[in-house]
Amino acid sequence: MDINKMIERIDRYEATVGAYYHAMGVLGYDAATVAPEKSVTRRGQTLEVLSGVVFDMSTDPELILTLNSLWENRDQLSSETVRRVELLKKSSDKISKIPKDEYIAYESLVNTAQEVWHRAKPANDFEMFAPCLEKLVESSIRIYGYTDPDKDPYNAALDEYEKGLDSAKLDEFFGKLRSELVPLIKKISASTPPREDFLFGDYPVELQRKFSDRLMSALAIDRSRCIIGETLHPFTENFGRDDVRITTNYDPQSLASSMYSVIHEGGHALYELGSGEDLEGTVLAGGAAMSIHESQSRLYENMIGRSREFCEYILPQAKEIFPERLKGIDGETFWKGVNLSRPSLIRTEADELTYSFHVMVRYDIERLLFSGRVNVSELPRIWAEKMWDYLGVEVPDDRQGVLQDSHWSGGAFGYFPSYALGSAYAAQIYATAQKEIDIPSLVASGNISRINQWLEERLWRFGRMYDPWQLLEKCCGSEFDPSFYTDYLKNKFSKIYSL
């Protein structure tokens, strides 16, 4: 077969398998946002059928032959095609190693586990969720045993989210965070906390929905390509750059909870919306890795959204919608309030400074689970112990403990470190951008679209062309250095707490 014919073959594969992933993705989005509880069984059957077809298409010997031939002739291909072949080959090789039954059963298991978790969390019933979690861990370990037989399964999981990442690197990274941040956290806990009373109270959901629209406008998100849905645990999903969906969860007694969810997920959305048009429909479209994704969401959430300039910019709009609750609050008070640092129970609502310690709890537990040294049934106890060790807080119940995150119910083990890593990447990316554009002034004048433009140019448009660490280097002109992150945190919190 000539090269062009072979490229047409992979074009066709991408278009076809893409349609199946799209349909399965919409089924999943629908399930997480609106589908009735009892829809789970039928959806599971449909996902089994569709994932079976995906398996067959992706392991088709003729496709694999084509990918291998293209790979051998890669010197004749454009760099984009080489990268496409590389990624397609990797995913196809991986799927081919998994028995088909196992592959399909996993898809169906995730569908069930998510539905069970959606009931177990509000019911504060870990026992209800535990059997699903146990199966998910077992199934993941088994699958990594097929795909990466020579690797420690947890390292295989980490590598899936961030190519080249392993526990040794993470131990070093988390070690640095601990040694740099613990003294600061101690100082802060001895200081007087800022006011935050105004962030709580009567914040009706229907008004918060209006505020979400204001936040989306402030971030210059194109609403003809991006919607907001509501779910138990916020996430972002997308089906190409023209169909991005963020979700939030409204707490009628809290302003900041959904506000910073929307900005966080808005950051994810901007990244997907800015994926290169030329990559659309190929495996190169979308985010490079979860760490880069989290670098964008955390950059918007914290470095922009929790900056003094953004607080001063958005407060008048918040006051229009919530005049009573925010009466007499000025920009500085708002800014300090949304940056109050205090060890707490819920990761998504944690302040920036203590945030990565929440990640460490999950990282430790995932390692234990994947090593087989603990049983799922022990998790509530271990969770409580770890939260005490890292954050000094007591966990009152599983809803605010081990059941709080949706990730494990979706089979996402090894994902959590991306949040901490992403936060650190964000600080380095921000420092790079700041040399070229003045972010605080742009935020102060409501010109966030200029920041979006910089990030699109330097990061978003490349999609999956590069591995995450490569992309970071390409964007920043230097290797990853976590000092940007620790310096940023020390500087910011010293100001807020006048240390």
Add this chain to the structure above:
Amino acid sequence: MDINKMIERIDRYEATVGAYYHAMGVLGYDAATVAPEKSVTRRGQTLEVLSGVVFDMSTDPELILTLNSLWENRDQLSSETVRRVELLKKSSDKISKIPKDEYIAYESLVNTAQEVWHRAKPANDFEMFAPCLEKLVESSIRIYGYTDPDKDPYNAALDEYEKGLDSAKLDEFFGKLRSELVPLIKKISASTPPREDFLFGDYPVELQRKFSDRLMSALAIDRSRCIIGETLHPFTENFGRDDVRITTNYDPQSLASSMYSVIHEGGHALYELGSGEDLEGTVLAGGAAMSIHESQSRLYENMIGRSREFCEYILPQAKEIFPERLKGIDGETFWKGVNLSRPSLIRTEADELTYSFHVMVRYDIERLLFSGRVNVSELPRIWAEKMWDYLGVEVPDDRQGVLQDSHWSGGAFGYFPSYALGSAYAAQIYATAQKEIDIPSLVASGNISRINQWLEERLWRFGRMYDPWQLLEKCCGSEFDPSFYTDYLKNKFSKIYSL
């Protein structure tokens, strides 16, 4: 192949093709309720892929051979299997006659047309929608040319929604409605209309959402299997009996608009929720025909929802939610208000008495379109003329005229007569039920679930086992007789207007 093997083959076909219809259906539901505007292109591509697979599966020579062998050996099969084979054969024979390109292009065209209509209606821009409508009419005529070459294409369309229906039967039916109802409508227009002022004014959407939940409870709809979404033009969709979705559209200045949408769509939902459990996953599951479906939705909307007993039952709950607007209104006033009869512009908000004249307008126009005697560009003018002839109202714009309904954008030509026919079936079904259970007393005491039970037993559980007219006879013990409908209307409106 032995009979059991052949039955297994069609079991497998139903399960597989069902998964594709499920996925395509969720994509469509998502599009109509929440998907961002620009998602249309990618969704079109995905639908093309999936519908191409459905085409291939449904026209697989081996499947057709199996269906034919089973049909020849139908004396050895259970009546359920015979019916399954009959319906599968019919649909497979039909699809086989359509060129694959045409079949796929049609699926994609509907996706585009729906998105365009969703923009054209609020913009009051018929020109925007006209090219899509033209293509849909042409494509439908072409497709019926393949599937039913000997039939008038509009009769083929009618037959698709209601087996055996044709324009001759409808002309007779509508003729009877005109001769029986026009004198009554004239008498009423000379009478003093009841109060309806309290149905309009400030009805905030967030409170209407709460009221919808009350209505769903009043109808005894199982919410773990049924959700409410929001869309431009309400519809009901379902993916098996455990996943039913109704939709509504809230007008912040009107109580009755969404209230009766919810009850109407609730009727559709109850029918799907009550489809026999034994039929689940087979082609026999779900509604027998659109006319029977509309008989259920119109029965709940009008014969129950607009009954004096229901108005008296639900009013205290409405008052809890809207105390200001409904202060001093009693059950009788509410009942008369929601039954005010006056020729109007919008079909879905028309009173029961003038309703079928809206259907006649659409029926006439569809016949003209399918006969090729008019161009799509003439429709706004023809619409206005017909509305004047049948209802004596002037059409101020296309949003309240030819653009009001979603049906044509979905390619549903020949569907509208089901509404009038369904209303007439409803009256006959109601009269049958009334001989066995006392519907008004059950409604008055909030015991609608007993009515649901009767309908489930006599109608819903049979799914598609029977053709619609057969099912009606089975349920009522007599042939279809439109006098039940005209008698019911004369009786009801004579009471309301004290004629």
